[in-house]
Amino acid sequence: MSPPVPTRSNVELRILELHKTYAGVPVLKGIDLSITPGEIFVLMGPSGSGKSVLLRQLIGLEMPDAGEVLVNGKSVHDETLRAECRLAMVFQSGALLNSLTVGQNVGLYLAEHRLLPPDEIEQVVVQKLRLVGLQGQEGRPVSELSGGMRKRVAIARALVMEPHLILYDEPTSELDPLSAFTIAEEIVELNRRTGATSVVVTHDRDLGLGIANRLGILFDGELLQVGTPDQIRQSSHPLIKKFLGVDFRLTTSNRHLS
Amino acid sequence: MFNTIGEMMLLLLEFFRTLPRAWRERQKVYEQLFEIGNASLLMACILSVFIGGVIALQTGPVLVERGLASAIGGLVGLSMCKELAPVMMSVLIAGRVGSAMTAEIGSMRVYQEIDALRTMNINPVQYLVMPRMIAISIALPTLVVFAVLVGWMGGALVSVYNNSIAITFEAYFSNLSEMVGVEDVLNGLIKSFVFAVIIGLVSCQQGFETIGGPRGIGRSVTKSVVNSIVMILILDYFLTRLLLFMDSQP
Numbered sequence: 001m002s003p004p005v006p007t008r009s010n011v012e013l014r015i016l017e018l019h020k021t022y023a024g025v026p027v028l029k030g031i032d033l034s035i036t037p038g039e040i041f042v043l044m045g046p047s048g049s050g051k052s053v054l055l056r057q058l059i060g061l062e063m064p065d066a067g068e069v070l071v072n073g074k075s076v077h078d079e080t081l082r083a084e085c086r087l088a089m090v091f092q093s094g095a096l097l098n099s100l101t102v103g104q105n106v107g108l109y110l111a112e113h114r115l116l117p118p119d120e121i122e123q124v125v126v127q128k129l130r131l132v133g134l135q136g137q138e139g140r141p142v143s144e145l146s147g148g149m150r151k152r153v154a155i156a157r158a159l160v161m162e163p164h165l166i167l168y169d170e171p172t173s174e175l176d177p178l179s180a181f182t183i184a185e186e187i188v189e190l191n192r193r194t195g196a197t198s199v200v201v202t203h204d205r206d207l208g209l210g211i212a213n214r215l216g217i218l219f220d221g222e223l224l225q226v227g228t229p230d231q232i233r234q235s236s237h238p239l240i241k242k243f244l245g246v247d248f249r250l251t252t253s254n255r256h257l258s
Numbered sequence: 259m260f261n262t263i264g265e266m267m268l269l270l271l272e273f274f275r276t277l278p279r280a281w282r283e284r285q286k287v288y289e290q291l292f293e294i295g296n297a298s299l300l301m302a303c304i305l306s307v308f309i310g311g312v313i314a315l316q317t318g319p320v321l322v323e324r325g326l327a328s329a330i331g332g333l334v335g336l337s338m339c340k341e342l343a344p345v346m347m348s349v350l351i352a353g354r355v356g357s358a359m360t361a362e363i364g365s366m367r368v369y370q371e372i373d374a375l376r377t378m379n380i381n382p383v384q385y386l387v388m389p390r391m392i393a394i395s396i397a398l399p400t401l402v403v404f405a406v407l408v409g410w411m412g413g414a415l416v417s418v419y420n421n422s423i424a425i426t427f428e429a430y431f432s433n434l435s436e437m438v439g440v441e442d443v444l445n446g447l448i449k450s451f452v453f454a455v456i457i458g459l460v461s462c463q464q465g466f467e468t469i470g471g472p473r474g475i476g477r478s479v480t481k482s483v484v485n486s487i488v489m490i491l492i493l494d495y496f497l498t499r500l501l502l503f504m505d506s507q508p
Contacts, residue, residue, distance in 0.1 A: 023441060
């Protein structure tokens with residue numbers, strides 16, 4: 001294997017009739033979707049709609065019951081695929097290895113695949129941590145990090161792979177609005193700079209509508225609509241209107257008034 | 259149960275597949291060896307000295323009564339190296355090291371760290387299982403040799419200083435060296451190596467199977483310790499029969 005070099009993404013994702021069932025309960029019900037190279041595609045929907053399950057299928061962590069995920073025409077489970085394109089995922093919890101330091105986590109991919117000598121890995125780690133605003137944190141144990149910092153380390157770890165396709169699972173959950181905004185900016189900036197096809201799963205309407213080139217709205221395991229943020233905002237589908245239109249502040253204050 | 263055994267066999271197969279890369283991962287093996295030694299050496303020492311001592315204490319007066327006091331050395335020596343040291347050290351390692359392995363791998367599974375390894379195209383068996391399996395397979399037989407020596411000393415101390423036995427060190431060790439051969443020590447080492455593989459496999463497999471948060475981790479740890487001990491004791495019987503059969507061949 002040679003060290004990963006930044007290349008413009010040409011990764012196209014195709015999801016064909018994807019079904020997944022857990023303990024007899026259907027979670028994904030025949031998802032059909034195409035994601036074009038270099039776009040930011042946001043999968044949005046309420047909690048429990050199957051977004052994270054779909055993401056796990058896209059990266060090949062789970063086998064679907066039926067259907068297929070194709071990356072540039074090859075099954076995501078094809079062993080030769082990862083030699084051709086690099087796929088990375090930023091987990092909701094960060095999924096950092098707690099026994100390692102921040103720097104070791106970020107450089108793990110390069111170290112384990114022996115892609116660069118240790119001193120060069122250190123340089124790459126410093127560079128990637130600077131990109132996510134965590135310069136000087138290399139030696140810190142990950143257990144000391146806040147939720148937002150963990151997510152940024154996870155993004156830096158994904159960036160080290162110079163991915164062609166990057167998947168984000170709820171990147172702004174459990175974050176304060178300012179940290180969430182910073183992460184959202186980073187996702188857009190990374191997409192602009194690397195051109196990596198990005199799939200973002202979220203139930204955060206502001207994030208989804210703010211960063212997406214296109215969105216897909218998932219409800220109860222079914223893809224209700226796919227379109228640009230404007231198309232989704234103007235959707236006439238009652239469930240989508242309800243999901244986008246709920247205003248908790250008004251509802252609460254009205255209840256208090258009554 | 260058959261499902262678990264099947265999973266263990268698959269894990270063993272994958273472990274063998276990653277073995278050619280063992281030299282590359284030697285740093286992780288050293289780290290694991292250090293952890294196992296650190297967790298178990300003192301406990302092994304305390305256990306062995308008392309096991310040796312109690313065998314001498316239980317059998318010594320009876321043997322003295324029958325005029326067989328000189329056989330105590332051989333009795334303690336053989337029981338320690340052929341049976342007690344391998345089994346007791348394996349039980350100790352299953353409880354102290356195996357449980358820690360399951361807890362560590364289990365929490366990595368629950369908190370998606372193993373998934374993260376997979377997305378980075380890092381084989382979790384090579385990264386997590388292989389160093390642990392190699393380390394435990396080296397550490398347990400080494401610990402058994404240490405336990406045998408300490409156990410012999412424990413037996414000697416009781417045989418010499420207990421008034422109802424009161425034989426000399428010379429008598430004890432002369433009988434021990436007469437009765438115990440290298441093949442007896444080897445017997446114990448073979449057993450401990452097999453037990454080490456079993457503990458490593460059970461612990462790692464249970465770790466990988468963990469689901470459901472902290473309670474799930476606790477359940478897996480309990481299951482891994484219980485399964486390891488049950489398998490050690492069952493296998494001990496069959497291994498003993500096999501080794502006795504091999505000893506009896508010309």
